[in-house]
Amino acid sequence: MEMHLLAIDWMLFAEKLVLIAIIIFASLGIALYTTFAERKVAAILQDRPGPNRAGPFGLLQPFADGLKLIMKEEIIPNHANKWLFILGPGLAMTAALMTCAVIPWGDKVVLFGRNIALQIADVNIGILYVFAVVSLGVYGIMIGGWASNNKFSLMAALRGASQAISYELAMGLSLIALLMLTGTLQLGEIVKQQMQAGHYWNIVYQPLGFLIFIICAFAECNRTPFDLPESENELNMGFHQEYSSMKLGFYLFSEYVNMFISSVIMATLFFGGYDVPFFDEAAHANWGNWLALIGVASIMIKAVIFIFIFMWVRWTIPRFRYDQLMNLGWKKLVPLALINMLITGAVILYFNK
Amino acid sequence: MQALTTRAKAVDRRPMTFLERLYLWNILKGMLITFSHIFKKQPTIQYPEQKRPFSPVFRGLHVLNRDEEGRERCTACGLCAVACPAEAITMEAAERLPGEENLYREEKYAARYEINMLRCIFCGLCEEACPKDAIYLSETFAPASFTRQSFIYGKPDLLIPDPKTQPAELAAAKGLS
Ligand code: SF4
Ligand code: SF4
Numbered sequence: 001m002e003m004h005l006l007a008i009d010w011m012l013f014a015e016k017l018v019l020i021a022i023i024i025f026a027s028l029g030i031a032l033y034t035t036f037a038e039r040k041v042a043a044i045l046q047d048r049p050g051p052n053r054a055g056p057f058g059l060l061q062p063f064a065d066g067l068k069l070i071m072k073e074e075i076i077p078n079h080a081n082k083w084l085f086i087l088g089p090g091l092a093m094t095a096a097l098m099t100c101a102v103i104p105w106g107d108k109v110v111l112f113g114r115n116i117a118l119q120i121a122d123v124n125i126g127i128l129y130v131f132a133v134v135s136l137g138v139y140g141i142m143i144g145g146w147a148s149n150n151k152f153s154l155m156a157a158l159r160g161a162s163q164a165i166s167y168e169l170a171m172g173l174s175l176i177a178l179l180m181l182t183g184t185l186q187l188g189e190i191v192k193q194q195m196q197a198g199h200y201w202n203i204v205y206q207p208l209g210f211l212i213f214i215i216c217a218f219a220e221c222n223r224t225p226f227d228l229p230e231s232e233n234e235l236n237m238g239f240h241q242e243y244s245s246m247k248l249g250f251y252l253f254s255e256y257v258n259m260f261i262s263s264v265i266m267a268t269l270f271f272g273g274y275d276v277p278f279f280d281e282a283a284h285a286n287w288g289n290w291l292a293l294i295g296v297a298s299i300m301i302k303a304v305i306f307i308f309i310f311m312w313v314r315w316t317i318p319r320f321r322y323d324q325l326m327n328l329g330w331k332k333l334v335p336l337a338l339i340n341m342l343i344t345g346a347v348i349l350y351f352n353k
Numbered sequence: 354m355q356a357l358t359t360r361a362k363a364v365d366r367r368p369m370t371f372l373e374r375l376y377l378w379n380i381l382k383g384m385l386i387t388f389s390h391i392f393k394k395q396p397t398i399q400y401p402e403q404k405r406p407f408s409p410v411f412r413g414l415h416v417l418n419r420d421e422e423g424r425e426r427c428t429a430c431g432l433c434a435v436a437c438p439a440e441a442i443t444m445e446a447a448e449r450l451p452g453e454e455n456l457y458r459e460e461k462y463a464a465r466y467e468i469n470m471l472r473c474i475f476c477g478l479c480e481e482a483c484p485k486d487a488i489y490l491s492e493t494f495a496p497a498s499f500t501r502q503s504f505i506y507g508k509p510d511l512l513i514p515d516p517k518t519q520p521a522e523l524a525a526a527k528g529l530s
Contacts, residue, residue: 047397048395048397049397312388313380315387316380316387328376
């Protein structure tokens with residue numbers, strides 16, 4: 001293709017724009033139905049039928065919930081810092097959605113004679129980007145809790161911040177072991193490595209790393225058993241106590257988006273991303289676009305299984321106490337992650353000698 | 354110390370074992386328990402479509418009775434109001450005038466008779482106190498409403514249909530038709 005140095009490839013631009021729109025709307029739609037799934041899963045685990053009135057099988061329930069939230073009065077407390085109060089939920093939502101930029105959703109598809117990669121940006125520091133953006137998410141909680149000008153919210157915000165920082169550490173350490181294996185930070189590359197023949201998914205090489213990662217993911221998403229920032233019984237709703245209407249909706253919603261994104265990231269890093277198990281993609285290269293679609297379906301199914309595990313855990317175990325949370329994070333997970341790192345390093349050295 | 358029940362268990366204060374301190378094993382056990390509940394039968398009754406039958410001694414909304422000729426039985430003696438522990442009943446008595454014998458069974462009758470269903474605890478003591486078989490508790494309950502005023506049931510709400518002039522309504526109210 002003839003191209004000048006500074007010429008913008010408008011087609012690429014348009015293609016990425018469409019991809020971004022699709023992925024963001026898909027994430028939002030999935031998060032919408034995750035709220036519904038959560039209620040259904042909770043109900044079924046508790047021998048109840050769950051919401052079943054709005055539409056067939058209650059399928060319109062999330063829209064009814066959304067409509068209800070939008071219709072509610074927007075209340076900004078007198079003593080709240082108005083701008084930060086509005087910024088909080090916006091930031092939480094933005095941070096939750098930004099992560100999906102680097103996730104490889106599938107292989108290439110060929111449309112209108114163009115090779116379109118199903119990934120918004122395959123940056124070579126993919127994982128670092130994910131970490132950076134996920135850490136931004138805690139600002140949403142911090143700012144919201146502080147701007148509410150309410151002691152409970154402030155307490156919850158402090159809890160949320162310290163929890164996120166503590167668990168990010170163990171999460172990062174558990175990932176370092178994985179990165180020592182893959183030798184790259186690029187998510188697309190990590191998936192391709194797992195797809196190679198004779199190479200298993202990373203979970204086989206890093207079971208302990210995955211365990212630490214999933215525990216930390218629970219903490220990062222503020223899900224039970226680590227939902228201390230919004231513990232209803234001690235802090236009555238925590239950081240979003242003063243929020244109403246769609247601002248509250250954004251906070252609640254960002255939790256589900258976060259959950260979806262962490263599920264996808266776990267699937268990408270440890271479970272082969274868009275790889276279909278026991279199926280040789282390279283041998284069926286003539287399937288073309290269908291192959292890519294099967295890949296997308298595969299990563300989605302993996303994500304759904306993880307989301308179910310998130311919910312299953314939530315409706316099984318009670319919340320940790322705050323000191324237990326900190327003990328678990330600093331005294332168990334961090335040393336465990338360090339040991340895992342050492343063992344991985346030793347094994348790599350042994351095989352490479 | 355003597356245990357109060359046979360099911361009492363002493364609290365185990367031993368320090369947690371290594372397996373317990375890992376949490377994971379116990380969490381997994383709990384998750385298996387919740388998972389098994391997916392296959393359990395749901396006891397839910399889908400209310401407006403499915404209704405659970407009331408027991409024959411169910412105490413629901415009150416009705417004021419009439420005799421076979423359609424005359425009101427209540428004589429406004431006030432015994433129900435006295436018996437009521439919730440003080441839910443008020444009434445005003447009036448004397449039966451000549452020519453009203455087909456309306457009221459006794460010489461005195463209740464011109465106004467009100468039960469506040471928000472106060473009522475549906476104990477059935479009014480039913481037991483009545484010497485004239487005039488008040489009974491039926492097998493329905495008060496429907497939801499937006500105003501408190503609508504829970505004060507007057508005579509028109511309480512009286513059963515007249516067996517002489519409205520036999521069809523009476524049969525419907527008894528659930529016979
Ligand atoms: S049922 Fe009990 S509480 Fe209700 S009106 Fe009769 S006596 Fe009073
Ligand atoms: S309902 Fe019975 S107890 Fe009550 S005033 Fe009438 S006759 Fe007396």
